[in-house]
Amino acid sequence: MGAHENGPRTIVVGTRQSALALTQTGQVIDELKRISEKHGFDYHFEIRKIVTKGDRILDVTLSKVGGKGLFVKEIEQALLDGEIDMAVHSMKDMPYELPEGLMNGATPRRVDPRDCLIMKQGSSLDDLPAGARVGTSSLRRSSQLKNIRPDLELDSIRGNIDSRIRKLETEGFDAVVLAAAGLTRMGWEDRISAFIPVDLSIPAVGQGALGIECRTADAGVRELLDLLNDTETSLSVRAERSFLGALNGGCQVPIGAFAVVNKKSGEESFDNAELELTGMVGSPDGEVMLKEIRKGTDPEQLGRDVAAALKARGADRILAEFGG
Numbered sequence: 001m002g003a004h005e006n007g008p009r010t011i012v013v014g015t016r017q018s019a020l021a022l023t024q025t026g027q028v029i030d031e032l033k034r035i036s037e038k039h040g041f042d043y044h045f046e047i048r049k050i051v052t053k054g055d056r057i058l059d060v061t062l063s064k065v066g067g068k069g070l071f072v073k074e075i076e077q078a079l080l081d082g083e084i085d086m087a088v089h090s091m092k093d094m095p096y097e098l099p100e101g102l103m104n105g106a107t108p109r110r111v112d113p114r115d116c117l118i119m120k121q122g123s124s125l126d127d128l129p130a131g132a133r134v135g136t137s138s139l140r141r142s143s144q145l146k147n148i149r150p151d152l153e154l155d156s157i158r159g160n161i162d163s164r165i166r167k168l169e170t171e172g173f174d175a176v177v178l179a180a181a182g183l184t185r186m187g188w189e190d191r192i193s194a195f196i197p198v199d200l201s202i203p204a205v206g207q208g209a210l211g212i213e214c215r216t217a218d219a220g221v222r223e224l225l226d227l228l229n230d231t232e233t234s235l236s237v238r239a240e241r242s243f244l245g246a247l248n249g250g251c252q253v254p255i256g257a258f259a260v261v262n263k264k265s266g267e268e269s270f271d272n273a274e275l276e277l278t279g280m281v282g283s284p285d286g287e288v289m290l291k292e293i294r295k296g297t298d299p300e301q302l303g304r305d306v307a308a309a310l311k312a313r314g315a316d317r318i319l320a321e322f323g324g
């Protein structure tokens with residue numbers, strides 16, 4: 001590829017306008033600037049804020065509005081129209097299927113995938129008194145919390161992470177459940193009272209990871225994003241997303257999945273690396289909790305295998321209630 005392909009060029013980066021979206025987009029741009037400098041690319045970056053349908057209706061119950069990809073449709077249109085050149089998404093908000101002409105150009109290294117509690121007092125799940133009122137609007141989180149602590153009262157809480165933390169005080173919750181990743185990216189990790197281990201609360205598919213969407217035809221951006229990709233995270237997220245796709249699930253269903261790569265020590269490449277995927281489907285009241293763990297080397301096949309194993313145990317019947 002000739003040097004002219006790598007600049008000068010202004011790359012317009014689209015993002016939602018929430019504090020978290022802007023923060024993580026800024027962090028990605030900082031990293032891309034470092035990579036560009038190192039490789040002698042003459043790229044400049046500009047942020048374009050985009051209001052999505054999901055942002056406009058954050059105060060009503062999202063699951064009632066339905067539809068997958070509520071936070072990305074307008075952003076994808078801007079990519080297709082050439083108004084922006086890449087878009088930074090939280091991986092767990094990214095729909096399984098991307099429109100023709102767009103692709104995930106990079107999956108940067110994942111940060112902490114765990115759910116965590118922000119509590120009025122105490123420093124572990126066990127410190128919550130019987131009957132404590134816990135805020136979450138995620139069926140996945142309420143299902144798993146009810147399963148281990150049937151006494152808890154789970155109540156819906158909406159809004160961006162900053163408003164959810166505020167509501168802990170103003171709406172009388174004893175605790176709220178959030179992704180550690182969002183808090184860490186915001187620099188608010190000191191607010192975390194307790195991490196919930198992944199085997200007690202299987203994270204959402206892609207939790208803690210980002211996806212950077214771009215046009216399939218944009219060779220320059222793809223070459224740059226390739227340098228930001230983390231193979232280990234990408235393999236894990238591919239397995240998790242394949243699982244989600246096989247169950248036809250969006251973000252409003254009680255589904256969780258978490259994959260890790262069991263890399264042989266001393267080996268350089270990830271070729272034929274073994275993946276271990278845990279998939280979970282639960283009923284919202286936590287009474288039914290189905291989990292399957294499988295190992296494999298093909299991420300897509302592994303995702304389908306875990307989904308098939310859960311379907312064989314009746315996961316379909318649970319998910320049918322959510323139109324998933």
Ligand SMILES: NCc1[nH]cc(CCC(=O)O)c1CC(=O)O
Pocket residue numbers: 090091092093161177178179180181182206207208209
């Ligand atoms: N559904 C909202 C959302 N989308 C991404 C994150 C941050 C965590 C991440 O990047 O995985 C959050 C907040 C949360 O779940 O607490």
